[in-house]
Amino acid sequence: MLGIPLKDIKLHPIGGNAGRNRTHNRRVVLDYVRANEPTGRAEIAKSCGLSFQAVSNIIEALETEGLLVAVGHKTGVRGQPAAQYKFNPKSAxxxxxxxxxxxxxxxxxxxxxxxxxxxxxxxxxxxxxxxxxxxxxxxxxxxxxxxxxxxxxxxxxxxxxxxxxxxxxxxxxxxxxxxxxxxxxxxxxxxxxxxxxxxxxxxxxxAISERVAGVARSMDTFCFLYFGAGLGLGVITNGHAQNGAYGNFGEIGHIVTQVGGTKCSCGNEGCLETYVSRLSVQKFMANRGIDIPDADTLTMLLEQNNAALIEWIDIAAKHLSQAIGILENIFDPETIVFGGAMPDSVTDALISRLQLPQGSVANRKDRKIDRVMRGASGHYTAxxxxxxxxxxxxxxxxxxxxx
The missing domain is CATH 3.30.420.40 (ATPase, nucleotide binding domain)
Known part of the structure; x- marks a missing residue:
């Protein structure tokens, strides 16, 4: 389920009814209902700082559109029982x-x-x-x-x-x-x-997927390492996804983790994704005479404790450990989440072999969650x-x- 607690959402100042944007008010009402359903007009108006009439108009429109449905009346209160509303998940x-x-x-x-x-x-x-x-x-x-x-x-x-x-x-x-x-x-x-x-x-x-429906639901600041054909980075800071000037924030696959290392297709040498990515494991295994046509093959080879795959995991974990220290000291995240195209078992094997740096701001005695964890959404996370x-x-x- 996708709901984020209302307290975790960075609301714009609401101000007076007359000065507010109608679309914004609709979103305020929808978000409150999603977090507190079933609920009534009076509760919505009080909690959202809107007039009862404004809420009534919005509720009527949302009911007409099918986004909200009435689910009976609240009893045990003075006056006429108040109608209660909840999200209609089938409406859109x-x-x-x-x-x-x-x-x-x-x-x-x-x-x-x-x-x-x-x-x-x-x-x-x-x-x-x-x-x-x-x-x-x-x-x-x-x-x-x-x-x-x-x-x-x-x-x-x-x-x-x-x-x-x-x-x-x-x-x-x-x-x-x-x-x-x-x-x-x-x-x-x-x-x-x-x-x-x-x-x-x-x-x-x-990263957004894990924030709204995965292991990072309760976190405002975290990093997500995405294992695809290459290696990407998604960062959520204070609840906001970072994008960069041209939408290229987080191209971590092309930071150099070994000077003079493996030649990367980008033209540099020793880029992180030449050691940690789907293409890197395919190339590594192909050089040892083993074809990796799909993720299921990786899962099978790991179950067999294939020596070549274990060797790749050890090498990848070494380079990942270095990258994790960099991310922790730059972004001070609550955790770093791994996910994407790698099978869960391979991701878990990578995490188990990490040698996390001691010289990191994340190495704290008061930690309550792991410094690195696997995401919950699997191959479909993006x-x-x-x-x-x-x-x-x-x-x-x-x-x-x-x-």
Whole structure:
């Protein structure tokens, strides 16, 4: 379930009724109902600082739209029993699409954030000409499977690996999607899907997923290391997702962890993702005569205690340990979450082999949670984050997660 406690959301000052934005007031009411359902108009007005008449008008509109439903009356109070309202999760939904170099991932969430449909599709060609029609077909299948009308679709969150607009890196980096570097992603998909679209990099979307429905639900500041074709970083600080000037915040895969190390496709040597990523483990194993066509193969090899895979895990953990110390000392996070395309068992093996640096601000005696933990959403975490961004844009008064 996607709800964030009201106390954890950074609300804008409400002020007087006359000066407030109508859309903002709708979001205030929706967010309060989601956190406190069932609830009545008087409680909403008192808690949100709105007039009873303003709340009544908003409730009436939300009922007409089907977003809220009446669920009886509150008894035991003076006067006429007050009508109670709650969210109608079937009234609307959002779709998240993750575009990877070799696959499409879809996650569909109802208005409360429950995942009601998932799909993974292999891709031989992820270029715009091939991928956009596949995304349109996937969205159509999701709508049909969920037995919803297209009018109920709030929007689609499209996520993909970065960096965006870095021409030299895009030309050389195998983890970047081909032919997308000069594309206006939001505009292309809004035209193709005929609905609102939010575009985001995969690591940031994954961090949002864990913030709203995963292991970081109670955290305001944390880092998310996303294991994809490359390695990405999503950072939530004080409840806000960090984006950077050009949407490229968190390209941690291209920090150098070994001077003069393995040649990276970006042109540098010793980049972190040459040691820790899906492409790195595939290349490492291929050099030892072992093909890794999918995540299930990695799971099987780990169950067999394959010596080559264990060797890669040890090397990857060494470089990750160095990177974790850097992240902790820069961002002072509550924790660092691992997730993405790696199987859970491999992620757990990486975490178990970390040698976390002692010289870190995170090395405190009063710690109550682990410095590193595995995320809860698995392979679908970025797609779930894409859909979550759409829902929160509609139903929260301040997009604290995505501003």
């Amino acid at each position: 939904f959002a779709i998240g699409i993750e575009l990877r170099p070799n696959s499409l991932i879809c996650a569909t969430l109802n208005l409360k954030g429950d995942c009601i449909y998932r799909e993974r599709l292999s891709l031989e060609d992820s270029s715009p000409d091939k991928a956009v029609p596949e995304v349109c077909d996937m969205v159509d299948r999701a709508i049909a499977h969920c037995k919803r009308s297209r009018a109920q679709l709030l929007g689609v969150g499209v996520v993909m690996p970065g960096p965006f607009g870095a021409a030299d890196m895009a030309d050389m980096n195998a983890a970047i999607l081909p032919d997308w570097e000069s594309i206006d992603i939001k505009a292309v998909f809004e035209a193709a899907l005929e609905c609102p679209v939010i575009a985001e990099n995969d690591a940031t979307a994954a 797609a779930i984050g894409g859909a979550s961004m759409i829902i929160h844009q509609i139903t929260t008064p301040s997009m604290a997660l995505y501003s």
